Amino acid sequence: MPRRALIVIDVQNEYITGNLPIEYPDVNVSLANIGRAMDAAQKHGVPVVVVQNFAPATAPIFARGSALAELHETVTSRPRAHYVEKALPSAFAGTDLADWLTAHDIDTIVIAGYMTHNCDDSTVRHAVHAGLSVEFLVDATGAVPYENSAGRASAEEIHRVFTVVMQSRFAAVLGTDEWIAALESGEAPARDNIYASNQRARASSSSESASASGGNR
Template sequence: MSANPRRALVVIDVQNEYTSGDLPIEFPPVETSLANIGRAMDAARAAGVPVVVVQNFAPADSPLFARGSVGAGLHPVVASRERDHYVEKSLPSAFAGTDLEAWLAGRDVDTVAVAGYMTHNCDASTVFEATHAGLAVEFLSDATGSVPYANEAGAASAEDIHRVFSVVMHSRFAAVVTTDAWLAAVKAGAPLARDTIYASNQRARANRVPA
């Protein structure tokens, strides 16, 4: 973790599919996350932090993010704002099959802040890959969001999915913070710290109520 982070804000898949389409974000409320995404982009622009906008596409016959569909379009909160780089992807991670890692390296970025959708899919994949690439990572927990799932493995609410992934990411992969905390760190030019697996586990064990 750099004492003077050279940040970039990576805004992932803020597309209509998640607001008015067939995959609506449920937690945190999408109105909250959209407002915070806009705030983060504006603050990054004011502070000289480069902004990367990522957009996901699927084949034209896909039920979600079909190329050319309204659902695949960028939401106005992102589409109406300036960006420094654009990444098109078709896999969860914003690094997979794209020029993102090279673009960041070319600008000496050592810290990426992740906002956008979804917490447990494209965000988590990007966070993990960024960590493996040697970057410090920040995750804006109220500028992101999840949907509920039910399948053969079980069921989980959007809130449960978002919370669990946030806890796991903060234990090793990213500093999980609110947008307000991130804005303060950007203004101060200060790093944000993640926890450790050991400390996270020890804390949970210490707080466990005996049976």
């Protein structure tokens, strides 16, 4: 059995009613699943670590002292084993998280919270490089859209691509229902690798090309 801890990252009002609203998956869906994951963790003896991000008081988002930087009631209404305050994307950077996990003999972290492509992804990679296994709750996380000099991407595109990449090497990506079932059964979630992921994509492309060629004859 994996020795898990559920890491609930930055479930703060800024993402729900503030200046950085989560768009995909629907934030009400992800909030409900975050609550369900925390409840399941409590039931099965999985410690919950709550992470909160702060920026300087003058910042446009997550300003220290503002109501929008506070944790959402989904998190504050439930028990936690440990609290981490951070100022960088990774929940490990400049915090005591790594030491706490080691002290509690944790070998697998489970990620819920926001955002898929920023603090979640940074924490996932940091964990893998530190030798931890990772499980990522795809419907208890979420993304926002971006547009800059490199182009534009919707929240759905960002969430989908980041989770596909995670499953290829960095994490077992699964829904909250699947994760709760894994807690109850003791079975480890399915993992994948870069080579197999790439081979499937190449085979799918070849099949699609063959079908298109056949249809044009």
